Amino acid sequence: MFPLAHIIAGGIFSGILYLIFPISFFEVLIVFLSSFLIDVDHYLCYVLWKRDFSLKNANKWFVSDGKKYDGLTKTQKRNYTLGVFPLHGFEMLFLILLLGYWQVLFFFVFVGFAFHLISDFVYEVVHSKRALYRFSLIYSLLYKWPRC
Numbered sequence: 001m002f003p004l005a006h007i008i009a010g011g012i013f014s015g016i017l018y019l020i021f022p023i024s025f026f027e028v029l030i031v032f033l034s035s036f037l038i039d040v041d042h043y044l045c046y047v048l049w050k051r052d053f054s055l056k057n058a059n060k061w062f063v064s065d066g067k068k069y070d071g072l073t074k075t076q077k078r079n080y081t082l083g084v085f086p087l088h089g090f091e092m093l094f095l096i097l098l099l100g101y102w103q104v105l106f107f108f109v110f111v112g113f114a115f116h117l118i119s120d121f122v123y124e125v126v127h128s129k130r131a132l133y134r135f136s137l138i139y140s141l142l143y144k145w146p147r148c
Contacts (some may be wrong), residue, residue: 001123002062003039006116010035013115027108036111041085049083089137093117 001009014032017023046058069080086092093113100107121135 001119003036003059006036006039006119010112010115014112017111023108027105030105030108031112031115034109034112035116036061038087038113041084041087042083045085051070084137084140086137087113088135089118089140090119090135091137 010032012026013035016029017027018025023113028054042062043055046061047053050057050061052058069077093110096106096110096113100110117135
């Protein structure tokens with residue numbers, strides 16, 4: 001999913017949480033921001049790979065990369081390496097959950113990250129049909145060495 005889709009979905013999700021649960025606006029804001037700011041690792045990957053700090057160029061690159069991926073055969077798609085996105089693994093999600101036991105605000109970051117990862121998972125399965133290796137940082141590093 002692209003950032004705008006995550007912002008819209010995260011806004012709707014955060015609004016629903018605010019209506020259903022007795023949480024503060026600040027806590028909802030943390031959920032909302034973490035539901036899309038997790039994608040900062042995509043930008044950092046772009047910066048490392050292309051040595052360019054332009055957000056506009058990064059967005060263009062990811063859009064063209066997505067189109068390139070869509071044109072690949074099924075076999076090529078299996079071997080296509082997206083890169084390593086350290087915030088997008090279940091390992092990071094677990095770490096943030098553990099931090100939530102120490103500081104409750106991390107629990108709201110966990111909720112936002114979890115929503116983001118679930119959204120990505122659904123998108124990957126339904127739309128892209130990509131391998132789901134990127135949901136584990138350890139698997140990505142061991143078996144799908146990244147390009148950035």
